[in-house]
Structure formats: C-alpha cells, structure tokens
Amino acid sequence: MTNHTRRTQAFIGAVAIAGLGSAIFAGSLDHTMHLSYAVALLVVAVLTSRLKVKLPGIDGNMSMNLPFLLMAVVNLSAVEAVAIAAMSTIVQTWPKRSARFKPEQMLFNVSMLALATSIASLVWHSGAFTKTSALSDPVMLAAATVMFFFGQTAPVAAVISISEGANLARTWSSIAHLSFPYFVLSAGVAAITDLIGHFTAWPVALALVPVMYATYRSYRTYFGMVPVIGATPLTRAAAIGR
Numbered sequence: 001m002t003n004h005t006r007r008t009q010a011f012i013g014a015v016a017i018a019g020l021g022s023a024i025f026a027g028s029l030d031h032t033m034h035l036s037y038a039v040a041l042l043v044v045a046v047l048t049s050r051l052k053v054k055l056p057g058i059d060g061n062m063s064m065n066l067p068f069l070l071m072a073v074v075n076l077s078a079v080e081a082v083a084i085a086a087m088s089t090i091v092q093t094w095p096k097r098s099a100r101f102k103p104e105q106m107l108f109n110v111s112m113l114a115l116a117t118s119i120a121s122l123v124w125h126s127g128a129f130t131k132t133s134a135l136s137d138p139v140m141l142a143a144a145t146v147m148f149f150f151g152q153t154a155p156v157a158a159v160i161s162i163s164e165g166a167n168l169a170r171t172w173s174s175i176a177h178l179s180f181p182y183f184v185l186s187a188g189v190a191a192i193t194d195l196i197g198h199f200t201a202w203p204v205a206l207a208l209v210p211v212m213y214a215t216y217r218s219y220r221t222y223f224g225m226v227p228v229i230g231a232t233p234l235t236r237a238a239a240i241g242r
Contacts, residue, residue: 008163012108015155019111022118023086026078029125038080040206041072045084048212049092062179063092064212069117070190073144078121085117086110108159116151120144137194145187153179185215 044065051064065088072081093109095101124144157172189208 008159011159011162012104016107016111019114023082023114026082026118026121029078034076038076041068042084044068044206044209045088046091047209049088062182064215066182067186067189070186071193073117073120073124074141074190074194078125081121082114082117085113089113112155116148119151120148123147141187141191145183149183
C-alpha cells in the first residue's frame with residue numbers, strides 16, 4: 001500500500017466521520033416534517049441522479065439532481081434533506097452492470113453529500129438571519145448554497161490532490177469554474193419553490209424533471225465542444241453532486 005493510498009483512505013474515513021456526525025446533529029434538531037413533499041423530491045432526485053455530465057479535463061461528473069437537493073434543504077427538515085441526498089447519491093454512484101463496485105467511492109460520495117447537505121440545512125434553519133425583512137430568505141439561501149458548494153467541491157478537490165498529488169488550489173479552481181453556474185441555477189430553482197410554498201411546490205418539482213433533462217443534454221453538448229487545453233486528466237475523482 002502506497003503512502004498516497006493510505007492518506008486517501010484516511011481522508012475518506014475523516015469525511016465519513018464528519019458526514020455521519022453532521023447528519024446526526026442536524027437530524028437531532030426539531031424541524032417540521034413534510035413527508036409527502038419529501039417523497040416527491042426523493043423520486044425526482046433519484047430519477048435525475050443518473051443524468052450525469054462528464055466534466056472536461058477532470059475525472060469527475062456533475063449530476064442533474066442538484067436543484068432538488070437544494071429544494072430539500074430549503075423546504076424540508078434537515079433529516080429529510082440528508083436522507084434524500086444520501087439515497088439519491090447511492091443511486092447516482094451505483095456502477096453500471098459492466099463496472100466494478102467501489103465501496104470506498106460510494107462511502108466518500110454519500111458522506112460528502114451528507115456533510116454538505118447537513119451544513120447547508122443548519123445554515124438555512126439557523127437563527128443567524130432573522131426573517132423580518134424581504135431580504136432575509138435570499139441571504140439565507142445564498143449562504144446555504146455557498147456552504148453546499150464548498151461542501152461538495154472542496155472534498156472532491158482534496159481527495160484528488162491527495163490521491164494523485166495534484167495541486168489542491170488549481171484542482172478546486174477547475175471544479176469550481178465548471179460547476180458554479182449550475183449551483184447558481186439550482187439556487188434560483190430552490191428560491192422559486194420556497195416562494196411557492198410546500199403545498200404546491202411538489203408538482204413544480206415533478207415538472208422540473210424534463211427541464212433538468214434538457215439542461216443535461218445542453219451541458220453534454222457544451223462540454224463535448226469545449227477544448228481542454230493543458231489539462232491533465234485526474235483519476236479517482238468522486239462524482240460531484242451532486
């Protein structure tokens with residue numbers, strides 16, 4: 001076992017512990033449950049989790065279920081949001097029939113999404129910003145999205161840097177540059193559903209499935225046309241939200 005392998009395994013173990021701890025803490029908080037909406041979001045998050053776009057120059061991908069994970073953060077309890085993120089990530093990471101199952105990759109992806117979702121939910125549900133003005137919800141959503149963004153991109157960049165000896169800052173910058181517009185789009189979708197409310201938001205979630213499929217096709221076409229200049233392929237990268 002090489003030193004890189006040991007450090008990679010240690011990092012994955014640390015992410016798993018952090019993900020489990022944050023999920024337990026977030027789940028212990030008292031939030032109202034919305035089971036019917038949670039089931040609807042789970043269905044659409046799972047359906048779109050397999051729509052993955054290969055990021056050019058990086059051995060990683062971007063899943064089209066991100067808007068539904070942010071919708072879960074904004075509209076559901078922390079425990080519901082974490083459960084949806086974990087289950088959809090399992091489906092997203094599950095290998096195709098011809099591929100080999102990699103338990104360490106599954107553990108890393110699920111733990112990473114649990115950690116990112118827990119932190120984003122804690123920010124959204126926290127009392128750091130009072131809801132006494134029209135700006136409070138947008139500010140809270142922006143803060144939650146930023147935490148979700150770093151919670152997904154930073155661990156992926158770190159595991160690539162550790163396992164491959166790549167430059168951490170450069171790797172994170174590449175991932176962030178490619179995925180940031182998608183996070184902005186997803187935050188906008190989450191904001192719209194927050195304004196609509198719980199009772200009518202789940203039909204909107206279902207209606208967004210063909211929209212996300214169209215987005216998936218657009219990203220595939222665009223990334224397929226992007227020339228990767230000076231990029232070094234990086235291996236062992238986990239899937240992004242993702």
